[in-house]
Amino acid sequence: AQSVAQPEDQVNVAEGNPLTVKCTYSVSGNPYLFWYVQYPNRGLQFLLKYITGDNLVKGSYGFEAEFNKSQTSFHLKKPSALVSDSALYFCAVRDRGSGGSYIPTFGRGTSLIVHP
């Protein structure tokens, strides 16, 4: 089975500073990787994905992610954090379910706190 790991339960950053939320993956074959954000009491929202092509992927709300094959990582980044970026962030990878169809498998999530 494919998997992703988010090694940090929580990331704290000051507003205006760059932020990084880490994700590493373990897959057989080419990885299909995704980032999602969840605000309190809401569903997840898609931010960006890597399927193939450029290693730097740009997404919604000024976020980007860097795919690094040698380090098996897909870290989420933003050059300048906003207080409103405070939320729960999930990394996900394409996997296969028990019925054989493709399903997403999620990491445990990282809580991002941006301090004013």
Next chain:
Amino acid sequence: SQTIHQWPATLVQPVGSPLSLECTVEGTSNPNLYWYRQAAGRGLQLLFYSVGIGQISSEVPQNLSASRPQDRQFILSSKKLLLSDSGFYLCAWRTGGGGNSPLHFGNGTRLTVT
């Protein structure tokens, strides 16, 4: 544009009572549909998914069941709720195919079993 509706937003049910949560998608055809449970505001557990009407795959054995009576309708049910069924239930859809399309989530149902 596509939208997903999930209701109710909150639900408090006694142990042993039945459960029915409904999810509908608009603006797309033959979506892949998913039910997730999120405990304690963190990790997502995939419960069921469906790639077509009447086709349900279960990822976790438990007292819950799912049905897809129509193309864009996905229902999560239980005959008798347990305390451990409390959590935040999320429905999601994506276009079918090779697994490279993202999920689109509803706003969830917070279930408290008392």
